[in-house]
Amino acid sequence: MSDLIVKSAVKEYLEDENVAADFYEALDEEVAELLDDASRRAEANDRKTVQPRDL
Template identity: 75%
Template structure:
C-alpha cells in the first residue's frame, strides 16, 4: 500500500493533539477508499478526469 498521507502535515493540522501511531494507517485506508470511489464515479460518468464533484 502506498503512503497517501504526509504524517508531518497531519500532525501539524491536529496541532496540540497526540496522534496514535496506528491512526496514520487508518487514515491512509480512508483516503485510499475515497480516491477509489472518486475514480469509479468519474469512470461511471465516462470521464478519465477525477473532479471535485466525484468526492
C-alpha cells in the same frame, strides 16, 4: 500500497492533539477508499479526469 498522507502534515494540522501511531494507517485507508470511490464515479460518467464533484 504507498502512503497517501503526509504524517508531518497531519501532526501539524492536529497540533494540539497527540496522534496514535496506528491512526496514520487508518487515515491512509480512508483516503484510499475515498479515491477509489471518486475514480469509480468518474468512470461511470465516461471521464478519465477525477473532479471535485466525484468526492
